[in-house]
Amino acid sequence: MRRIVVLGAGYAGLMTAVVLAARTRRRADVRITLVNATGRFTERLRLHQTATGQQTARLRVPDLLEGTGVEFVRGRVTGIDAAARTVRVDGERVLPYDTLVYALGAVADPAGVPGVEDHAHTLDSARDAELLADRLGAGTVVVCGSGLTGVEAAAEIAERHPEADVVLLGRDEPGSSLGRKAKAHVAAALDRLGVRVLSGVEVVKVLPDSVELADGGDVRADVVLWTSGVRVSPLAAAAGLEVDGRGRIVTDAALRSVSHPEVYAVGDAAAVRQAFGVLHGTCQSGMPTGVHAAGSIVRELTGKRLEDFRFGYYHAPVSLGRHDAVVQFTRPDGEPRRSALTGRIAVWYKETVSGSPWPTYRRLRTFPGMGSVWPRGGRYTR
Incomplete structure (x- = not known):
């Protein structure tokens, strides 16, 4: 046997x-x-x-x-x-x-940042996501990590909870790995949804009601979602x-x-x-x-x-809520090609090709x- x-x-x-x-x-x-x-x-x-x-x-x-x-x-x-x-x-x-x-x-990596495991939510499992859903509503939601996971989460939260103040922060601009067209569409979508974007910042501590930044500033937060990096x-x-x-x-x-x-x-x-x-x-x-x-x-x-x-x-599909998305086509090494889909056709593509x-x-x-x-x-x- x-x-x-x-x-x-x-x-x-x-x-x-x-x-x-x-x-x-x-x-x-x-x-x-x-x-x-x-x-x-x-x-x-x-x-x-x-x-x-x-x-x-x-x-x-x-x-x-x-x-x-x-x-x-x-x-x-x-x-x-x-x-x-x-x-x-x-x-x-x-x-x-x-x-x-x-x-x-792999799961979310707190990267040695104090307070992440105690005060931040993650998207490691369905149960984690459900716990976050119970906390959302009016108030400030800070999404730490401006990679594609952070972009999708910030857009979804802002669309579903327009009463919330959603802040997306990270070292890079949202969509930095995408081509020019797709990156511009991501920026426009986040702006349309009312997401405040803070780029070029680094979180050094998560507190029960805020996140502290490396430059000495802080951002008030009722809810913190951590999407920055993974560990095995x-x-x-x-x-x-x-x-x-x-x-x-x-x-x-x-x-x-x-x-x-x-x-x-x-x-x-x-x-x-x-x-x-x-x-x-x-x-x-x-x-x-x-x-x-x-x-x-x-x-x-x-x-x-x-x-x-x-x-x-082959591609990098990114949802921007339920009614918008981008699909960046890539070279085999993941570098963006010139072609990309945006809007409704991108939503259809993402749901058809990689939705489930x-x-x-x-x-x-x-x-x-x-x-x-x-x-x-x-x-x-x-």
């Missing part, structure tokens, strides 16, 4: 389990177990909607796995023994493995796997750990190098890593040579052959 354990049921981990189950359906010698801290699937792409009280689909991991034969274990991973090839869940249950897929993802679990480093400076598992071209080849790493928790550099964590790149890891494991089972993972970014992974999981679960080649929109080829 080949025991395959997948840790984490986010976009990448669930994709690995579903594709792997579909492609080993007729094998009685393969047992797949998926471990996740909760039974709810977190649609991270929609957490900014959940955070404003909107009703989004409540997807459950057991339902998404129905009919696949994958065993679901609900519990928090508390330790990995790489030498013994075991995983400890909730400090008590021990799961042995022959092949491990590490897909524990320390479990991989603690287990002795080779990790990079951010704690991500360093992989070879087939997505195996360079120090422990029986361990695959996918999604945000993996340091996957391509010709243009190391992938940055997104759903766009995470799901293809899951597909490729599943394919690699199947090739191992059948004695075939493993193939290299190749990926190129559930249709993709359903198709792969039903038609296992689809897992051999990722759709062209993800620029993943095998």
